[in-house]
Amino acid sequence: MMKSIKILFLALSTLTPLAAQADSLELKIQVIKSAKGKVRIAVYDNESAYTEDGKPVAVAELKAQTPSIYFKTELPPGLYAVKLMHDIDDNKKLNVNLVGIPKEPYGFSNNTTGRFGPPKWKAASFKLEGNTNLTIDLKH
């Protein structure tokens, strides 16, 4: 329960500009094949947090809708990377098989994928400079 409250708090906090100068980041997330569960989004502003599942600068959990949903937040200009997943069974984690291959849809900014594991920060990061719209395709 505490964890979900924390996530909700963080999600709400992202609706507020974090700094005087803020740009809007709008994500379109597609293709959502099922309206079950939640789409969970995490935005990172540095490599170590991104790589080591550290603290994101923005998170959100949105009720899944087919075939796509939108998410908008305000962030200071800079370098960011987004991880997201469709948590179909709403258990607040990405279900994986015995060797770590995801069994639920997921996606990264720049629509990148890793060759041996998750994509590196260098591949997934993008520059937020002015109002930015990104489309992220879920990998099924």
Next chain:
Amino acid sequence: MMNRRELLKLLGASPLLSTDLLWARNEQLTAQQFRTQLGNKPWLLGYQSTNQNYYRANATLSGRIPKGLNGTLYRNGPGKSEHGEFRYEHWFDGDGLMQAYNINSSGVQHQARITDTAKHRHETEAGHVIYPAFGTAVPGAENIRSPDQMNTANISVLSHHDRLFALWEAGSAHEIDPDTLETKALHSFSPESEGLPFSAHPKIDASGHLWNFGYSTVARKLVLWHMDPKGAMVKLSAIDCDPVGMPHDFIVTHSHLVIMIPPLYFEQTNDTHSNSFLAQHRWYSDRATRILIVRKDNFDEHYWLELPAEWVFHFGNGWEDESGVIRFDGARASDPSAMQHKFSDIMRGIHTDTGNAHHHSYRIDTRTRRISTDTIGDQNIITEFPTIDPRVSCKQNNQLVCLTRKQDVQQGHGLLNSVSLLNLKSESMTTYTYPASQIPEEHVFIPAPLSEPETKGWIVGTTLDFEKQVSMLNILDAQALDAGPIAMATLPYAMPLGFHGKFVATA
């Protein structure tokens, strides 16, 4: 400075043109270069890409099919190794080609079909290669989310619970229609096992239970599989194994699974697109081969032993006596250089002697947890592709069928040239050497109906005659192997050299 095309033109059709110097190993191989080499080295026919998805023919029979030999030899191997001018640079990379040699009293009928994997389907639609490969750096290859995206289904065959499968090593089995060889689907033995690595050499024990392992290089885990005779999952588990190496085959006894982890370790390079998966492995000759021993009834109960660095592609069989001593055998090489280099050289038409394995025995005392190894037979004999009478699988065996070659006999094609029956007790060997124009592939032991294990039966295998440009099915009497084939069925075409097969008797 002239480029390679100009140099080729200048050299014209001179025999010197076939010089391997023109093909520096760091240059992308093209189909045209291979065709040029093929003109000078006819044995390269074994590595020629298929140019159609389906083959069917009645074989021309010489000799007689023995009474009681009735069924289908299914074989698997890489078939389509080119897309336009792109050519895979490693023998293991081509899209899987399933073959069926139906043997009955009226003769031998042959079919072959490219397995319709997702990889093959997507690349055919796109008109070019899309996915990374095991031993070839594919320019512009997509990153993959699951090994099944690059699953070529090209290594071996499994027949279990009345179903037929084409197997790869790092991903799922593909179910194949046994009559038409059409691809049914990627197979999951259970929902939780979807997409898990299922290796190419599962074992079926005397009770009909199916055992296998798989390895995940990224997760650094070994997956252990146990299915009942109807194919239902009994147990599925993952064991940490860091680093995981590249184990290809394993041993199943009455009570244990034994998996050897050779010190060939994955070391990811910064530029993964310029290096194949294989090229990102490094052999450590000064590190141990680790041997995992697992209880069949409880995968959580396991321990590790060590041997010096060695490389075994294939084991013959394993068994365990009542006192808890495990014995098994394998074709042991000192290193994986055949896979790392020679099977790439051969795709370029560079002559190389690929044989470097000699048969060895292994003994594990599960009471003292000690392992020892010894040679079997004449160490001047190179061995590979060991097979057994399937009725002694996971039980004590006294015989082994394998491909062989005397080490000092040089073949133009660099592969093995004979089939042998090795008596493991006396270490004596009966051998038939094929004509120099024929390259033998794996041979299997087919028991005569109602016979005692390892007695009457036939040793059956294919050869490629690169001079006549045909593939052949050869039937030899297991009790008179050195007399050569008692029947030969010749196809009107040549099939690429493949890896492993299974005989399924007609009910």
